[in-house]
Amino acid sequence: MDIWKLSAVELGKKIKEKEVTVSEALEAALLQIEEKEADYNCYITVDRAAARERAQKVQKRIDSGELTSALAGVPVAVKDNMCTQGLLTTCGSKMLENFVPTYSAEAVNRLEAAGAVIIGKTNMDEFAMGSTTETSAYGATKNPWKKEHVPGGSSGGSAAAVAAGECFFALGSDTGGSIRQPASFCGIVGMKPTYGTVSRYGLIAYGSSLDQIGPMSRDVTDCAVILETIAGCDKKDSTSIDRKALSMNDSGWTGMDFSAALREDVRGMRIGIPRDYFTDGLDDEVKASVLGAAKTFEECGARVEEFDLSFVDYAVPAYYTIAAAEASSNLERFDGVKYGYRTAGYEDLHSMYRKTRSEGFGTEVKRRIMLGSFVLSSGYYDAYYLKALRVKALIKKAFDRAFETYDLILAPTAPTAAPRLGSSLSDPIQMYLSDVYTISVNLAGLPGITVPCGMTQAGLPVGVQLIGNCFMEKKLIQAAYTYERAAGKFPVPSERRGAK
């Protein structure tokens, strides 16, 4: 048995049934890291000693019957923008090269309470600003399907680690597509839940009104179980939503018993395909794969039809205005006073701030801080920032209209498969456009999931995205699960290549 190829839930079951020990599971992942990390660079930090010690402790608590969760003993990787107590958390930046958090993010706490074993922290675009994981201060991550290609971003390290078997599942964060796009590029499942579903406490903020933590996994079953573990109202996050208190007449769809939605049934489900997503910028092979997935849904009994979503071309410019504005405000805290990088030479307080930040931040981060400071500055605030917030309202309304008719929206996750390393950074706007299908979902606060749906001729995975109305994760999971069963499980990279 190749332990490393198991899904998280399969592994959890074997651990529970004493077929595999927690230490064996951990060593299986560590061996993959040993063999592949030099090629892929998925992790910024791997804490072998702490993980081994924790594996022993978790095993004892499983043996005593204290830990019974489906993820008990399963090794997990955490994106490096989530605080982990006592474990280096860099956010992919030189600014936090020495930052050791004094507390853990709520999502991390919930995973640990369920008995998951943290292996390490995954690589990411600096402060989650980027779509390729190339803006990381710790080197680019490579796509496990083809090393010359990017894994996507900003959660590229998490996506690549899951695809390569360097962990059994991972946490990512998604501000404009940062879970779904890399998941799609690496041939795995990734989900951004409805805004407010997973606590942002301990997530290093980028665009606070858009940020959401979510699962990155080998299959839809894992995705549902992980989400069930990390979701829940948290008083430490003022935007956290008490979904239990929502009294909606929805026949159970808005519940948080996500694994209950792992059912093969899309009969009668109405699925809309936005005509305006299938335009010029979309690669032909991606288009064919995504429409192939739509056909599978139809064959499974869903009612699939095209419609006009509208405002599609306005999502990216609205997003970059809002995200840059929030980033410029959120990143003010990095001043070299209490933690993180501090410049070596300065004259006074202000020169310390400015030199620290200029030396600590990379190009893309500075670009967005500058833009954000500009659009929030007096004289430009109304014309840019407020304008973008008004357009956001229009985009939300367009989705509201669509969900009056459809249960789900089916779309590509990204316009192309993973681009080559080094081909994206030279033209920022081009890079931003790679998030065109994911960004509006964040603006409208909706849940979205990506599931692998094909391969390009060049051997790179393609993902199909399903978008649901607010709190409709269970509909997404049920549809994605039905599709996965119909299409067959997606392989891991080495199976496809026939390598070791």
Next chain:
Amino acid sequence: MANVICDETMESVAILAKLALSEEEKEQARKDMERMLDYIDKLNELDTTDVEPMSHVFPVSNCFREDIVSNGDGSASLMANAPEKRENQLVVPKTI
């Protein structure tokens, strides 16, 4: 319409952003920003006269709680992150 950002605006944005950019970086930042603003200007194609700005998708309100300490004394681990310290205090340049 192509956006042109003057030196004065660039300087004030850099002050707001608390960044000290070299001349070269400043030129690049200007070019990047002008290009982004040209792109963002696309939003002006939409008439939003009667549309309220939407900051959050769901209504948010302040979350109040009693002012009771619930965590322990974390000063040692907090101070361990300090770039410069003396006698368990952060060292900063003279501020007044």
